[in-house]
Amino acid sequence: CKGCIAKPQCAWCYQEDFTELGNAVYRCDTKDDLVNKGCKNISNPSTELTNIKDVAVGAQYQVSPQQVKVKLRPGAPARLRLTVRPAENYPVDLYYLMDMSWSMRDDLSKLKGLAGKIAESMANITTKFRLGFGSFVDKTVMPYVQPDFVDEPCRRELPGACVATYGFKHILSLVNNSKLFEDEVNKQVISGNIDDPEGGFDALMQVAVCEEKIGWLKRGTSRRLVVFVSDASFHFAGDGKLGGIVTPNDEQCHLNGLMTYDKSNEMDYPTLAQLHHQLQMHQIQPIFAVTRNVSNIYKVLSTMWGDIGAVTGELALDSRNVVDLIQESYDKIASTVMLSHSAPSEVKITYTARCGNQILNQKECTNVGIGEKIYFDLEVGIERCNKDLSEKKMDSFPVRVPGFGTLTVQAEYVCQCECEGPGYKEENSSRCTSGNGTYACGQCACHHGRYGERCECDSPFDKAKDVGKCKMTNSSDEQPCSGQGQCVCGRCVCNQGHYGEKCKCSDATCQKYEKQLCGGPERGACVCGECKCESEFLGSNCGELNCAGIQHRCHSPGSPRGVLCSGSDHGTCTCGQCTCTRKYSGKYCEECPSCEGGICRRSEDCLKCVTADLNSLEDCKKLNRCEPVVKTVSVQDEIIVTQANFKCEAGEGDCSVYYTYSFDGLGKRYDIIRQRGLGKPPPPPPILQIVLGVIAGILLSGSYCLCLVSYFETLHNISQDKKEVEAFMLERTRARWQKEKSPLYKAPTTTFTNPAYASAE
Numbered sequence: 161c162k163g164c165i166a167k168p169q170c171a172w173c174y175q176e177d178f179t180e181l182g183n184a185v186y187r188c189d190t191k192d193d194l195v196n197k198g199c200k201n202i203s204n205p206s207t208e209l210t211n212i213k214d215v216a217v218g219a220q221y222q223v224s225p226q227q228v229k230v231k232l233r234p235g236a237p238a239r240l241r242l243t244v245r246p247a248e249n250y251p252v253d254l255y256y257l258m259d260m261s262w263s264m265r266d267d268l269s270k271l272k273g274l275a276g277k278i279a280e281s282m283a284n285i286t287t288k289f290r291l292g293f294g295s296f297v298d299k300t301v302m303p304y305v306q307p308d309f310v311d312e313p314c315r316r317e318l319p320g321a322c323v324a325t326y327g328f329k330h331i332l333s334l335v336n337n338s339k340l341f342e343d344e345v346n347k348q349v350i351s352g353n354i355d356d357p358e359g360g361f362d363a364l365m366q367v368a369v370c371e372e373k374i375g376w377l378k379r380g381t382s383r384r385l386v387v388f389v390s391d392a393s394f395h396f397a398g399d400g401k402l403g404g405i406v407t408p409n410d411e412q413c414h415l416n417g418l419m420t421y422d423k424s425n426e427m428d429y430p431t432l433a434q435l436h437h438q439l440q441m442h443q444i445q446p447i448f449a450v451t452r453n454v455s456n457i458y459k460v461l462s463t464m465w466g467d468i469g470a471v472t473g474e475l476a477l478d479s480r481n482v483v484d485l486i487q488e489s490y491d492k493i494a495s496t497v498m499l500s501h502s503a504p505s506e507v508k509i510t511y512t513a514r515c516g517n518q519i520l521n522q523k524e525c526t527n528v529g530i531g532e533k534i535y536f537d538l539e540v541g542i543e544r545c546n547k548d549l550s551e552k553k554m555d556s557f558p559v560r561v562p563g564f565g566t567l568t569v570q571a572e573y574v575c576q577c578e579c580e581g582p583g584y585k586e587e588n589s590s591r592c593t594s595g596n597g598t599y600a601c602g603q604c605a606c607h608h609g610r611y612g613e614r615c616e617c618d619s620p621f622d623k624a625k626d627v628g629k630c631k632m633t634n635s636s637d638e639q640p641c642s643g644q645g646q647c648v649c650g651r652c653v654c655n656q657g658h659y660g661e662k663c664k665c666s667d668a669t670c671q672k673y674e675k676q677l678c679g680g681p682e683r684g685a686c687v688c689g690e691c692k693c694e695s696e697f698l699g700s701n702c703g704e705l706n707c708a709g710i711q712h713r714c715h716s717p718g719s720p721r722g723v724l725c726s727g728s729d730h731g732t733c734t735c736g737q738c739t740c741t742r743k744y745s746g747k748y749c750e751e752c753p754s755c756e757g758g759i760c761r762r763s764e765d766c767l768k769c770v771t772a773d774l775n776s777l778e779d780c781k782k783l784n785r786c787e788p789v790v791k792t793v794s795v796q797d798e799i800i801v802t803q804a805n806f807k808c809e810a811g812e813g814d815c816s817v818y819y820t821y822s823f824d825g826l827g828k829r830y831d832i833i834r835q836r837g838l839g840k841p842p843p844p845p846p847i848l849q850i851v852l853g854v855i856a857g858i859l860l861s862g863s864y865c866l867c868l869v870s871y872f873e874t875l876h877n878i879s880q881d882k883k884e885v886e887a888f889m890l891e892r893t894r895a896r897w898q899k900e901k902s903p904l905y906k907a908p909t910t911t912f913t914n915p916a917y918a919s920a921e
Contacts, residue, residue, distance in 0.1 A: 161601040165577060167235065170190065172202065173194045175200055176602050178197075192681075193685075203577045206233065209239070210228065222246060225240075226568065228569055230571050232573055237539040238539070245534075246495075250383060251381065252282065254385045255291075255386045256294070257293075257294050257367060259392065260296065260350055262351070263391055271482065272346045276338070277483045285490060291335065296328045297326055298353040304359070309354075314352050322352050326424075327421045328366055328424065330374065358390055364386065364446070367386055368439050369412060369438055373413065379566075380443070384442070384444045385445055388447065389482070391475070396430065398428070400427070403425075409430040445471075446468075446471075447493075449482060450474070450475055451477060467498065473488060495529070497528050507541070508540075513535075517792070540571070545573060550575040584600060585599070596610045596616075612648065641653075674703075678691035678702045695709050705735050726750045729741070731744060759808075759821055760808035763821060763832050767834055770793040771795060771834055799833050799834075819833060
């Protein structure tokens with residue numbers, strides 16, 4: 161059973177008579193398949209999440225929840241949301257740890273004049289601040305100092321100007337008395353050593369582990385800061401061997417009655433890993449205020465220690481900028497929310513950060529304002545149960561948010577089924593044929609040399625007399641177990657994918673939709689060769705939508721019964737999805753962005769104020785041109801329109817601009833996004849075409865008029881001629897004429913008589 165539940169999709173059937181249905185070795189299957197096969201007792205442990213302490217973020221807690229318990233099954237991670245909200249006026253404990261070597265004498269002199277300003281700067285951050293002070297030099301053995309000069313290390317430079325060399329002195333515990341801090345700083349006297357690296361990490365270790373003596377407030381109730389001031393690099397583990405100190409640093413508090421580190425010459429410097437661990441455990445964030453010559457070294461260290469919020473700032477040669485440096489470093493720390501954890505290596509934690517309206521696969525948000533809520537979605541899980549997890553069964557580890565708080569996770573590992581526990585096993589059980597096995601989780605684990613579901617056989621092989629029990633009929637042509645299994649001790653052991661009486665059923669022979677049996681589990685399930693569809697789907701392969709069964713998807717919460725898509729004038733429901741008319745949007749067509757009072761109209765003046773008039777968003781809000789809930793106004797190359805938003809259009813001069821909006825995860829604040837560039841202005845009038853058109857119109861009109869005049873004139877002439885002809889014909893018919901020969905007429909022929917011809921005759 162424990163091997164079965166190691167796969168997140170699998171469940172185990174521990175019903176005793178389950179094998180009588182032909183499911184011999186397949187007690188391990190999906191829960192739905194086991195139910196379909198008739199199993200009533202199923203072991204399917206689930207990943208569970210329980211909030212043990214969940215106080216809402218506010219003045220006391222900046223992280224919520226504070227403590228959770230998770231039961232983790234392999235492959236099934238627990239999901240939880242972590243809320244972080246930087247609190248206003250949150251308490252701050254600031255410990256000023258200063259290098260007192262001779263090269264820092266100018267810095268000490270400047271600090272004495274700035275001590276009061278440091279207190280004033282902290283008062284601007286929070287009224288609940290406390291200040292502490294300590295100093296360091298180095299170990300007091302060779303080669304770090306000259307033995308003859310330990311008591312007066314500055315004898316050569318300026319006799320009497322220095323105090324004896326020391327490792328670390330805790331001078332002032334954290335107090336809310338600014339005057340006392342200033343007085344103690346002014347009392348300090350410089351010291352010295354001879355090598356360049358300093359013993360500051362010895363001091364930093366003591367500041368971290370000596371919680372009570374330093375005076376840190378209870379963890380989780382204040383932001384703990386250490387300002388580490390130096391102009392030199394640092395010693396770390398191994399360097400102590402140069403002075404004959406070989407005992408490793410034990411990470412314990414060793415401040416004596418004089419508040420001096422009394423193991424300085426007995427223990428080596430701490431390793432970077434040791435120091436990181438203690439700073440992390442005690443929730444202390446270091447600010448390295450160092451000079452330019454060593455700033456690169458400390459910047460590398462800050463990067464390595466980024467998970468505890470370490471930062472490095474460049475200090476002026478005389479520390480005159482230390483007040484500004486502290487303020488800038490604090491602002492960076494307070495506006496950066498970053499997660500880290502100390503979970504066992506087998507536990508995997510992934511983060512999704514919701515920084516404003518951005519969703520990022522990272523564990524950090526920057527530029528977070530006071531009072532602004534941000535969210536981290538965490539997945540906590542294990543991939544498999546190894547020996548260590550199975551033995552210890554439980555763990556507790558922190559998820560830290562440096563400077564803000566901690567989430568404690570209590571993890572319980574689900575590495576075996578409940579039925580495998582000591583109270584459920586039956587040794588030499590009578591259920592296993594005369595005690596030939598151990599009964600647990602519905603089956604027998606047979607003793608050596610015994611076989612079968614109930615350890616009833618002394619051989620695993622088929623016996624001829626038992627084969628008939630594995631057939632549906634007595635036909636000699638029929639294969640045992642329908643040809644899909646083996647007959648063992650008179651019972652069918654079905655091949656994978658087959659089950660039921662004599663292995664006659666299969667869940668892999670159904671029709672497919674989109675390359676999945678029955679369209680996948682969300683559409684239907686294959687049961688003994690036939691698709692059993694969910695109520696919203698139809699067909700032999702569950703590939704068709706049952707539109708009648710999904711009309712409820714178009715009904716918005718709060719709408720009257722039977723009203724779909726917010727009303728017929730807003731949209732229509734097409735097979736469970738609203739198709740909105742042009743002016744409406746939203747899942748249920750409930751939004752009218754372009755209507756009077758809609759988000760498009762409300763955002764238009766804000767968009768012009770920021771992008772056209774070039775004002776800041778804050779100024780536009782002060783001018784009441786932008787709503788307080790507008791989070792950002794930005795310009796993008798392309799705007800993406802979805803069912804949840806709308807493409808707005810506004811006029812800008814003779815042009816049009818397009819923009820949209822995007823709500824945050826809570827649906828209360830929104831961003832305005834304008835498409836880069838203006839919309840195309842209306843095209844210029846076609847002057848040439850207009851002129852040619854006018855001329856052509858005039859010519860055509862003139863020609864038309866001339867044609868009309870000519871036409872009517874012709875009609876008139878024809879009519880006049882017709883009248884004259886008719887009058888002529890009438891006059892002609894009335895005339896009476898006598899036939900006379902024209903006096904002018906001369907006959908065309910003349911007759912002459914030939915005289916010669918007449919004589920002869």
